[in-house]
Amino acid sequence: METKEYLKYIVEEIHTTIVATVDDEGLPVTAAIDMMDYDNDSLYFLTAKGKGFYDRLTKRQFLALTAMKGEDTMSSIAVSIRGKVRDLGHDKIPELFKKNPYMHQIYPTEESMKALTVFQIYEGTGEWFDLSKKPIERASFNFGKVEIKREGYFVTDNCIGCGSCLSVCPQSCIITTGIPYVIEQEHCLHCGNCLNTCPAGAVVRR
Amino acid sequence: METKEYLKYIVEEIHTTIVATVDDEGLPVTAAIDMMDYDNDSLYFLTAKGKGFYDRLTKRQFLALTAMKGEDTMSSIAVSIRGKVRDLGHDKIPELFKKNPYMHQIYPTEESMKALTVFQIYEGTGEWFDLSKKPIERASFNFGKVEIKREGYFVTDNCIGCGSCLSVCPQSCIITTGIPYVIEQEHCLHCGNCLNTCPAGAVVRR
Incomplete structure (x- = not known):
């Protein structure tokens, strides 16, 4: 999928x-927040300026989120994002309320909407x-000016093709048609x- | 509800x-994690020692989580927890797999289960x-040796009973039968x- 489709999935399929965010002691804080709109390379959400969440966003200008869909673990899809945020102020509020009319139930009057401001990731x-999926499937994407860091486990040229790693891999996602073996990143x-089992020290984590 | 009932709700109704967690740069990271068991004052979950998540847990020994239930925003219940974690090692793994048999699909063999360790909040x-609920409902709880910090907005004796706050409160949760007014904490x-509207500066945030 393209980046925009991931962002659309978050807003329209999960919401x-x-x-x-992180507090002044450097410890994480979580909360449920609706993603109310998206475009090619950003997501939009609202919050009230009286919340601790607003203070933490303003201070660090960074957010992590996970959006999850599925009845139970084995049918679940999770989309996670980490990125920079900025406060856009009030201008986009009428548009976001129009797209998310249930917000009028939480902030029923113009007066009460004064508390709100729009953030963009x-x-x-x-x-x-x-x-x-069996095996599991994972994929990375990025938006804005960020490069993807390819994180994961990789087999180096030190691989001796002994097969020790095969029995311990829960997803059977190591390809052994050549040496070095190759870990299928999208299933890992x-x-x-x-890494812990390899007798040749051939597996690295990046 | 008592604390144990909140913990049970997280494990059995949401899961x-x-x-x-927080990375080395002090920025938050999120992921989907199943809460697999509970008792009077703790929650249990599993993770693989090869994950960045494991490293971050081990380093800070602290976790925040939100568990959410509901088809859409206006029918949603969110339970959030922040607390200290410790690594309990392998002993509880067979018990957790028995209670959460779907885990055998992700880690199908004894060999592959080697990667796992149990954490307790x-x-x-x-x-x-x-x-x-209309108005919304909130409640606090604690477990282990932590005291609840009562966070929120409170009206002080500076209240002059002018009524300015009433029209801006989205949840109509300010009681005006006496002066000072009282904010119903469970609905705020x-x-x-x-706070922003009060002409007497009578509202404080704690």
Whole structure:
């Protein structure tokens, strides 16, 4: 999928996400926040300026979120994003209320809407994690001016082709048609068993 | 509800939660993690030692999570917890797999389960937030040796009973039968409108 499709999926298919910010002691705080709109390379949400969440956003200008869909773990899809945020003020509020009319139930009057401001997540990285597939499927994406960091486990030229890693891999996602073996990144759980088991020290984590 | 009932609700009614940790740069990271068991004053979950999540947990020994239930925003209940975690090692793994048999689909063999370790959230604070009620309902709880910090907006003796706050309160949760007025904490959104509007500076945020 293209980045915009991931952002659309978050807003239209999931909508309520769990976001995390960091407090003054450097500890995480989570809350449920609706993602109310998207465009090619950003997401939009609202918050009230009286909330601790607003203070933390303003201070760090950074947010992490995970949006999840699915009845149970084995049918779940999780989309996570980490990125920079900026306060856009009030201008976009009428548009966001129009697209999300239920907001009038929480802030029923013009007067009460005074508390609100719009934030934009304008650059960041994302990860798609689909547990409904066997083996699991994961993918990365980015938006704005960020480069994707390819994180995961990789087999180096030190691989001796002994096969020790195969029995400990929960997702059977190591390809052994050549040496070095290759870990299928899109199916890897990042559990680390291959690295811990390899007698040749051929597996690295990046 | 008593604390144990909140913990039970998270494990049995929601199960998959979004957790947040903090990376080496002090920025938040989120992921979907199942809460697999509870007792009077703790929650239990599993993770693989090869994950960045494991490293971050081990380093800070602290976690925030929000568990959410509901088809859409206006019928949603969110339970959030912040607390200390400790690594319990492998002993509880067979019990957790027995209670959560779907885990065998992700880690199908004894060998592959080697990657896993059990964490316990053993003390912390929690918040219940029910948007399906009109006005909204919130409640706090704690477990382990933590005291509840009562956060929110409060009216002080400076209140002059002018009524300015009433029209800006989105939840109509300010009681005016006496002076000073009283904010019904269990219904307050923490939007901050009352504080910003009060001409007497009588509203404080704690």
